[in-house]
Amino acid sequence: MDGFQAYGAGKAGGAFDPLTFIRQPQTVVRILCWLFSIVILGCVANEGYVNRPEEVEEYCIFNRNQNACSFAVTMGTLGFLCSAAFLALDVYFPQISGVKDRKKAVMADIVVSALWSFLWFVGFCFLANQWQVSKAEDNPLNEGADAARATIVFSFFSIFTWALLALLALHRFKLGADSVTLNQDYVDPNPQEVMEPPPSEE
Incomplete structure (x- = not known):
């Protein structure tokens, strides 16, 4: 029973090991999601708006569509915050003692990661389309x-990194559910039954 793990982590109260944490697949992928959000946010916030000499107000380089730039900035900001929040949850996860609480955390990871993968797919299609129809005379x-x-x-x-996070969380959920079931079904053998040899047939 010492090796029992619930949803990808051992018993609560263990010491935090940074090297083990960094080497976990979900940590690596989550850091990538965090970095991608920073890149997207930085690109649009710094160079996503331009203006022509005769114009005073800046406009979005994606087909002069302000919604495209606002969408990218919002997605980048929220993606950065969400990645940071779940990274903090990953650090705290082994300290969660309740199996039900761990289950809720993993389920939230599955839902949020799948949702973000879909949102990035929508964002990619939207931004690619707006960039494709942008007019050269506007810039x-x-x-x-x-x-x-x-x-x-x-x-x-980002579509694939968030989708991979959802798959990793789903894998953790399945392993956790199986380990919890095995732990509940485990019954210690009766010591007397183990010590006493079976009756010999004569």
């Missing part, structure tokens, strides 16, 4: 083109 100097392409590329990557 004659081609300002922010690299930032726009980077935003689209990292939005595409």
Whole structure:
């Protein structure tokens, strides 16, 4: 029973091991999601808006559609915060003593990661479309083109990293459910039955 694990972590109260934590697949992928969100947010916030000499107000480089830039900034910001929050939850997860609480945390990870994967898919399609239909005369100097392409590329990557997080969480959920079931079904043998040899047939 010492090796019993519930939803990917051992018994609560163990010491935190940073090296083991960093090497976990979900930690690596979650850090990638966090970095991708920073890149997307930085690209759009810094170079996503340009203005022509005769215009005073800046406009979005994605087909002059302010909604596209606002969407990318919002997604980048919320993706950054969500990744950081679940990274903190991963650190705290082994300290959660209740099996039901661990189950809820893993289920939340599955739902949120799957939702983010879908949102990034929508975002990628939206941004790619708006960039494709952008007019050259709106941005004659081609300002922010690299930032726009980077935003689209990292939005595409984010689809798969968040989907991978959902799959990893689903795997943890299945392993956790199986281990909890085995733990509940386990019955210690009667010591007397073990010590006494079976009656010999004569």
